[in-house]
Amino acid sequence: MKKIFLAFSLMFALFTLNEANxxxxxxxxxxxxxxxxxxxxxxxxxxxxxxxxxxxxxxxxTCVLAKDTSYQITISGKDGGAQGLISTLYDAKRRRIISSxxxxxxxxxxxxxxxxxxxxxxxxTFKDSKSYCGAAVLGFKR
Amino acid sequence: xxxxxxxxxxxxxxxxxxVSMASELPKDKVKxxxxxxxxxxxxxxxxxxxxxLESIPSPLEISVLIKENGTIYNKGDMNAxxxxxxxxxxxxxxxxLGIYGTDLGFANIYGKNQDAITYLNSVxxxxxxxxxxxxxxxxxIKELAESSNRLDELIQQTTLNFEKINNNxxxxxxxxxxxxxxxxxxxxxxxxxxxxxxREPNDLLKDKxxxxxxxxxxxxxxxxxxxxSAGFEDLINxxxxxxxxxxxxxxxxxxxxxxxEEIDGVLVVTDGTRSVVHVTDSDIQxxxxxxxxxxxxxxx
Numbered sequence: 001m002k003k004i005f006l007a008f009s010l011m012f013a014l015f016t017l018n019e020a021n022x023x024x025x026x027x028x029x030x031x032x033x034x035x036x037x038x039x040x041x042x043x044x045x046x047x048x049x050x051x052x053x054x055x056x057x058x059x060x061x062t063c064v065l066a067k068d069t070s071y072q073i074t075i076s077g078k079d080g081g082a083q084g085l086i087s088t089l090y091d092a093k094r095r096r097i098i099s100s101x102x103x104x105x106x107x108x109x110x111x112x113x114x115x116x117x118x119x120x121x122x123x124x125t126f127k128d129s130k131s132y133c134g135a136a137v138l139g140f141k142r
Numbered sequence: 143x144x145x146x147x148x149x150x151x152x153x154x155x156x157x158x159x160x161v162s163m164a165s166e167l168p169k170d171k172v173k174x175x176x177x178x179x180x181x182x183x184x185x186x187x188x189x190x191x192x193x194x195l196e197s198i199p200s201p202l203e204i205s206v207l208i209k210e211n212g213t214i215y216n217k218g219d220m221n222a223x224x225x226x227x228x229x230x231x232x233x234x235x236x237x238x239l240g241i242y243g244t245d246l247g248f249a250n251i252y253g254k255n256q257d258a259i260t261y262l263n264s265v266x267x268x269x270x271x272x273x274x275x276x277x278x279x280x281x282x283i284k285e286l287a288e289s290s291n292r293l294d295e296l297i298q299q300t301t302l303n304f305e306k307i308n309n310n311x312x313x314x315x316x317x318x319x320x321x322x323x324x325x326x327x328x329x330x331x332x333x334x335x336x337x338x339x340x341r342e343p344n345d346l347l348k349d350k351x352x353x354x355x356x357x358x359x360x361x362x363x364x365x366x367x368x369x370x371s372a373g374f375e376d377l378i379n380x381x382x383x384x385x386x387x388x389x390x391x392x393x394x395x396x397x398x399x400x401x402x403e404e405i406d407g408v409l410v411v412t413d414g415t416r417s418v419v420h421v422t423d424s425d426i427q428x429x430x431x432x433x434x435x436x437x438x439x440x441x442x
Contacts, residue, residue: 030302034302038408042202042206042294042297042298043297043298043301043302044199044200044202044203044301045196045200045301046302046305061193061196062193062194062196062197063196063197063199064197064198064356064357064360065199066199066203066350066353067353067416067417068346069203072408091415097400097411097413098400098409098411100409102404102409107407107408107409109407109408109409110408110409110411111408111409111410111411112411112413113410113411113412113413114413115412115413115414115415115416115417116395116413116415116416116417117353117356117393117417117419118356118393118395118417119197119356119360140203140206142206142207142210
């Protein structure tokens with residue numbers, strides 16, 4: 001009986017440990033990303049990037065962006081800075097406007113000068129990531 | 143016809159919460175100049191509720207525009223903070239939490255710390271009444287509001303707290319409350335813009351009011367899902383009437399290629415596509431009048 005109890009306890013502990021490792025504490029990276037916003041940009045929204053240990057390859061958000069406004073995205077993840085994370089902005093017709101994987105580098109910050117109010121899609125994907133976890137922040141300035 | 147269409151669309155959202163589907167959207171007044179020769183139907187994926195909610199921009203963007211327009215702060219334009227005791231139902235509390243949230247942000251942007259604290263108290267009361275007070279860090283925000291030189295941090299923390307409230311509501315499947323908070327925030331932000339524009343007509347503000355056609359469409363998509371919940375039907379009817387006015391506004395999209403440059407390690411992209419809002423003074427007058435009556439019903 002004692003052995004069965006111990007086995008169950010061990011299994012429970014391992015399961016809990018595994019769950020803890022698999023969890024993505026995106027809040028932590030929201031705080032980091034907020035600090036990376038350039039002066040003059042006002043924090044508007046945050047985006048959680050939880051790849052659920054690699055089972056989710058793409059996380060996409062929809063946003064309404066306004067013309068005559070500059071938007072800035074800052075991104076940070078568990079692999080360190082923007083490493084392993086790519087943010088891509090598409091317009092309403094799914095035309096790619098910008099990608100943070102630029103000249104074979106992961107850029108942590110990019111700015112989009114919007115000249116057309118509309119619906120946009122902001123997607124996050126992983127490239128050679130070990131953690132599949134991070135967050136991005138959207139800032140704006142007129 | 144439009145309502146029927148929205149109902150169908152909303153039902154699809156519910157049924158296909160995680161399945162992507164293609165569907166037409168009634169965006170006949172949003173046209174692209176490159177498509178005039180060969181008219182095509184504008185299509186868009188039907189999005190899950192949370193995605194539509196997340197797409198709605200922060201009211202802070204409009205508040206910043208109003209301030210940068212050189213508008214003088216007028217407390218009388220906003221909802222009276224002591225009206226909070228009049229809001230007893232979940233519907234009233236949620237929608238006015240959104241309204242006070244915008245007013246709080248507005249006072250913050252203008253650095254009106256005493257007003258910000260008063261609105262903060264109203265926000266706390268309503269959040270507590272909705273059982274989400276624990277997600278609003280009242281003490282930190284109050285401390286920041288009392289400090290005269292931490293304005294950016296104050297605005298940041300206030301926005302983040304509202305985000306936490308909305309995230310929590312969605313996790314607890316209380317999206318209906320989240321929808322109302324966002325609707326209230328939007329109504330107040332656009333209402334303030336119309337008030338300022340009535341006082342001092344301005345093309346920039348006029349354009350911004352016209353632009354809201356896109357946000358209103360998004361809002362109605364999600365509101366319609368909860369039309370059987372208490373209070374929603376009247377709000378949906380009122381906003382649908384507003385949408386009919388917005389249907390007269392045409393947003394022309396002239397497609398162009400983006401340009402990019404790298405400045406100090408930051409990739410900067412300037413869009414080549416631009417939109418032109420064709421809005422008349424008569425449209426603005428109708429929107430101003432309708433929005434005032436909708437807000438008056440909501441704030442009592």
